[in-house]
Amino acid sequence: MRRTGSFLGLVGLILLFFGAASYLLTGVLEPYSAIHLIVGTVLIVVYLAGSFRDLGELLSARSTRYGANMVLYSVLFVALLVGVNWWGAQHNERFDLTEESVYTLAPQARQVLEGLDQDLVFQAFLEGGHDPTVERLLDSFKTSSPHVKVELVDPELQPEVTQRYEITAYGTVRVAYGEQATTVAQPTEESLTNALIKVTRAKEQTIYFVQGEGEPSIDDAQSADGYAQAKKDLENEQYRVEPLVLIQEGKVPDAADVLVLAAPARPLNAHEIEAIDVYLAAGGHAMILLPPRTGTELAPTLAKYGVVLGNDVVVDQVVRIFEGPALGLNPIVETYGAHPITEGLRERTIFPLTRTVTPGESKPGLTVTSIAKTSVSSWAETNLDALFEQSVATLEETDQGGPVSIGVASTAELEELGLGKGQARLVVYGTAAFANNQYLNTLFNRDLFLNSVGWLGGQEELVSIRPRTLRASRVQFSRDEATAIFYLSVLIVPEILLVLGLAVWWRRSRL
Amino acid sequence: MRNVFAIAGREFRSIFTSPIAYVVLTGFLLLGGWFFFNLVARFNLLVSLYSSFQQMGDASAQLNLNEMVLAPLFQNLAVVLVILVPMITMRSFAEEKRTGTYELLLTSPVGTGQIVVGKFLGAAGFIAIMVALTSIYGLILAAYGNPEIGVMAAGYLGLLLLAITFVAVGLFASSLTENQIIAAVTGLVMLLLLFVIAWPADSLPETPGAILRYLAVTEHFGQMVTGIIDTKSLIYFASMIVGGMFLTQRSVESVRWR
Amino acid sequence: MIEVHELTKRYGDRVAVESISFTAEKGRVLGFLGPNGAGKTTTMRMLTGFLPPSSGTARVAGYDVATQSDEVRRRIGYLPENPPLYPEMTVRSYLTFVARLKGVPRAHLAAARDRAIERMGLTDVAGRLLAHLSKGYKQRVGLAQALVHEPEVLVLDEPTIGLDPRQIIEIRGLIRGLAGERTVILSTHILPEVSQLCDKVVIINEGRIVCEDLRENLTRNASLEEVFLRSITRDTAAREAEATV
Known part of the structure; x- marks a missing residue:
């Protein structure tokens, strides 16, 4: 029992x-x-x-x-x-023994992480919920701050989450900090760090799009020219996007962090120009997108900030990735100026129907940089009549040969220039189409557009971090050496051990 | 301390005079050599393939010995250790119980803690030599190539800590029984469990998942193989070793109050 | 030298040794006599500190086996029923190891080992592996390990079991040589061994002591065989009587 x-x-x-x-x-x-x-x-x-x-x-x-x-x-x-x-x-401490500190976050990122006072959530949408590269990347963020939380989402299993945040591609990472959130389509240490900087920046910025003179509408999602896609992408980046009918308001609101003027179909009137002038002189930030034959009335204003509009169209007949007009009016840009906007940008962007925009003569207080240049094979066609009416473009003596500048960023110290107080920032591109519904998501236009807005909004914090990997290494031996290594590692060492064992056994068997 | 060394020395010599030690050593290095040679051969094939295609030049620039040769080599050796370490540790207590020498140990003026530490040191010494012998692979790579030495060193440290942790676990398994086969199988199962315990972690809520992941030896070892030494992992390995020895001591001591 | 008082060992609800008491004087040989499974080995294991007693006390050389186990173990040499030999060691290295374990100072290790080897007549086989020794030699090595550290008390569990007659005679001779300098407790179920070796006899049956006396007293009127049988029978009868009540 x-x-x-x-x-x-x-x-x-x-x-x-x-x-x-x-x-x-x-x-x-x-x-x-x-x-x-x-x-x-x-x-x-x-x-x-x-x-x-x-x-x-x-x-x-x-x-x-x-x-x-x-x-x-x-x-x-x-x-x-x-x-x-x-x-x-x-209270762990990590020692990264890789030569380039592959697994350690760059100081910029660590600095931001140290400043966190609430939880920062990375939601990674991964195929099957896993991706070693992304996980390793997020892990390096996670280990740098106790506030960082990482969630791995398998879109198949959690379609509702995926839909709520409008995630469309595997590998996307959503970064959320309090109310703020943004998504990163191609997570790298750099892009995640920048997203981090964006969401931890407390203030929401407002971007005004000038409307009223036939500019493409920010609510037009239907036509190729519309800017609805741009609005959506900006909102994804936590910007507030508002239309501004300048002719009614009479002035640019003080709340405007960035003013965007894109392709006015009719010339702006004097009041409108003055409003922009006043805004800039008060330390405003404006992005001005003027395709050929538009906005000549703004030339004096732009000239004050060292930006010169060319009365021309850039033709590039060699690069024909997109079999567009035979004229070659969609120049591709591969070289960028040394500027925060284009730092780290190495990919191509496309500029449909663009004029040249070049830095003017330098003045103290002005820093003007050409940020986008077309290829060597392109040129600036000045014979616009022939181009538009007869669809003919030929490189003539008078035309400026490539590469030509089609985008300019200008920083103006207003006091030095005698225009006002503070600092004004201006980005001017010779086309408006590069950011419209049709082209914004082509090549890397979106990055360039968002980088430009980001810089205008004063996000110098955004950083560029060189991707690091384990150093490539090789091992080389001659045929004979390879044979010797094979014999040594596969045969001789085990053989020695076996003989040794036998010897021990033999010796002991007689004791 | 004197007692510990006496026991450790006897254990160490006893392992080295047993045929199974040489079978294990030979098997381990035979497999290790086979892994190593084939990984190197595959690596060189990839390099030559990539560089013969112009457009893959970029990819070829990423190829490195640490990720493509050493990391898989360490992972494979770890799996082999899961099987071989219990073969070595299965004897330590089970054999003594069977032959009766256990009575000699326990009636000597020696603490059970000293017995356990001594036996651990003896077996760990043997396993450390076994792991040290695999350094010829690293030396060959360093002599004929240019792997990242830091990453390689972290990997070897990880392999050594893993092996020694396995010894502590195997010792515990051996202390539970007087049958060597049962000791080996119990040890093997325990080690496999340490290997796979994190598998359900992803489908679990966060905290249990994190705990399982922390418990898995692969989590810490895998990180060290990639070149990261985390104090957390060092604490983990130290705890597993100390914990294993503690349980062994408990199990030995339990004779006293059964 | 050895005082055992109401020593009891229970395994779960089975009582292996029930409240036994006896004493062994210094320099004497005490024979522990009993049928197989009477509790001899359990008693010895308790005396040597291998097993803790469930209750009761046992003192060896003045030290309690339960609370001062280390002191007791230092002073005891123990030969279990199966000599505790590592087959892969040589006689010499084995005895050195045991001497170290028993706390012989480093400087005296070699001397202690050689003395034990000589005394047990192991000189010829000192370099051989224990695995290759004959049963008799193994038993001698077992004895050697029990006294390598010159203990005051020797506990020998069935020291002659499984040996051939010549080996038995040799081992008995060796044990007799040890008596006088140290206290010896030996267990056996072979009666002649007791009459040849022991000064005092304790007869144990099913965990109880049924007889404890000097050998001379016991064998004065009857042979040891008779005493043994009488004690066992009486005890068995008493138990049956207890059970029926």
Whole structure:
């Protein structure tokens, strides 16, 4: 009877163990776990009840006291180990032994992370919920701050989350910090760090798009010329986007962090020009997109900030990636100026129907940089009549040969220039089509557009971080050396050990 | 301390005089050499393939010995250790119980802690030599090529810590029984569990998942192989070793209050 | 030298040794006599500190086996039923190892080992592996390891079991040589061994002591065989009587 009792007790313990393990693993009380837990408990109770009369005796026995001490001691020891590990996990230090510190965040990123005061959540939308590269990347963020949380989302399994944030591509990472959030389509240390900077920046910026003179509408999602896509992308980056009918308002609102004027179909009137003038002179930030034959009335204003509009169209007949007009009016840009906007941008962008925009003569207080240049094979066609009416473009003596500048960024220290106070920023491109619904998501136009807005909005913090990898390495040996290595590693070493073992055995067998 | 060294020395010599030690050593280095040679051959094939295609020049610039030869080599060796370490540790207590020398140890003026530490040191010494012998692969790569030495060193440290942790676990398995086969199989199962315990982590809520992941030896070892030494991992390995020895000591001591 | 008082060992609900008390004087040989499974080995294991007693006390050389186990173990040489030999070691290295374990100072290790080898007549086989020794030699090595550290008390569990007659005679001779300088407890179920070696006899049956006396007293009126049988029978009868009540 007693033996049966202890057998039942042991079975009870096993059942309890398996029941608890399955409950912990599945997290739900399934019949399997429930039955195990109940039956296990019952068996143990039966065992205890059966041995109850021995309990008093048991408690006084030396071995029991000894055993109880041991149990207590063991529990304390395990608790100590757990405690040390818990503490160690909170206060860990990583040593990155790779030569280029591949797994360590750049100082810029670490600086931002140290400033966090609430949780920063990275949601990675990965195929099957996994992608070692992305995970490793996020992990390096996670280990740098206790505030960083990482969630891996399998879009197949959580379509609702994926839909809510309008995630369309695997590998996208959504970065959320409090109310702010942004998405990164191609996560790299650089892009994630920049997203981080964006979402942790407290103030929401407002961008006004000038409307009223036939500019493409920011609500027009239908036509190729519309700017609805640009609006959406900006909103994804936590900007507020508002239309501004300048002719009604009479002035640019003070709240405008960036003013965008894109392709007015009719010439602006004097009031409108003055409003822009005043805005800039008060330290405004404007992006002005003027395709050929538009906006000549703005030339004096732009000239004050060192920007010169060319009365021409850039033709590039060699690069025909997109079999567009045979004229070659969609120049591709591959070379960028040294400027925060284009730092780190190495990919191509396309500028449909663009004029040249070049830096004017330099003045103290003005920093004007050409940020986009077309290829060597392009030129600026000045014979616009022939081009537009006869569709003919030929490189003549008077035409400026490529590469030509089609985008300019200007920083103006207003006090030095005698225009006002503070600093004005201006980005001018010779086309408006590069950011419209049709072209914004072509090549890397979106990046260039958003970078431009970002710089105008004063996000110098945005950084460029060189991607780092393990150094490429090689191993080279001649044929003979390869053979020798094969013999050494595969054959000779095990052979020596085998002979050694045999020798030991042989020597000992005679002792 | 004197007792510890006496026991450790005897254990160490006893392992080296047993045929199974040489079988294990030979097997380990045979497999290691085979992995190493084939990984190097595959690596050089990839390099020549990539560089013969112009457009893949970029990809070829990324190829490196650490990721393509050493990391898989370490991972494979770790799996082999899962099987071989219990073969070495299975004897330590089970054999003594079977032959009766256990009684000699326990009736000597030696603490059970000293016995466990001594036996651990003996077995760990053997396993450390086994791992040290695999450094010829690293030396060959360093002599004929240019791997990142830091990453390689972290990998070897990880492999050594992993192996020594395995010894502590194997020792515990051996202390539970007087049957060597049972000791080996128990040890093997425990080590495999340490290897795969993180598998359900992704489908679990965050905290249990994180705990399972932390418990898995692969998590810490894998990180070290990529060249990161985290104090967290060092604490983990130290805890597993100390914890394994503690359980072993408990198990030895339990004779006293059964 | 050895005082055992109401020593009891229970395994779960089975009582292996029940409240036994006896004493062994310094320099004497005490024979522990009993049928197989009487509790001889358990008693010896408790005396040597291998097993903790469930209750009761045992003092060896003045030290309690439960609370001063280390002191006791330092002073005891123990030969279990199976000599605790590492088959892969040579006699010499084995005895050195045991001497170290037993706390012989480093400077005296070699001397202690050589003394034990000489005394047990192991000189010829000192370099051989234990695995390659004959049963008799193994038993001698077992004895050698028990006294390599010159203990005050020797506990020998069935020292002659499984040996051939010539080996038995040799081992008995060796044990007789040890008596006088140290206290020896030896267990056996072979009666002539007791009459040849022991000064005092304790007869144990099913965990209880049924007889404890000097050998001369026991064998004065009857042969040891008769005493033994009488004690065992009386005890068995008493138990049956107890059980029926």
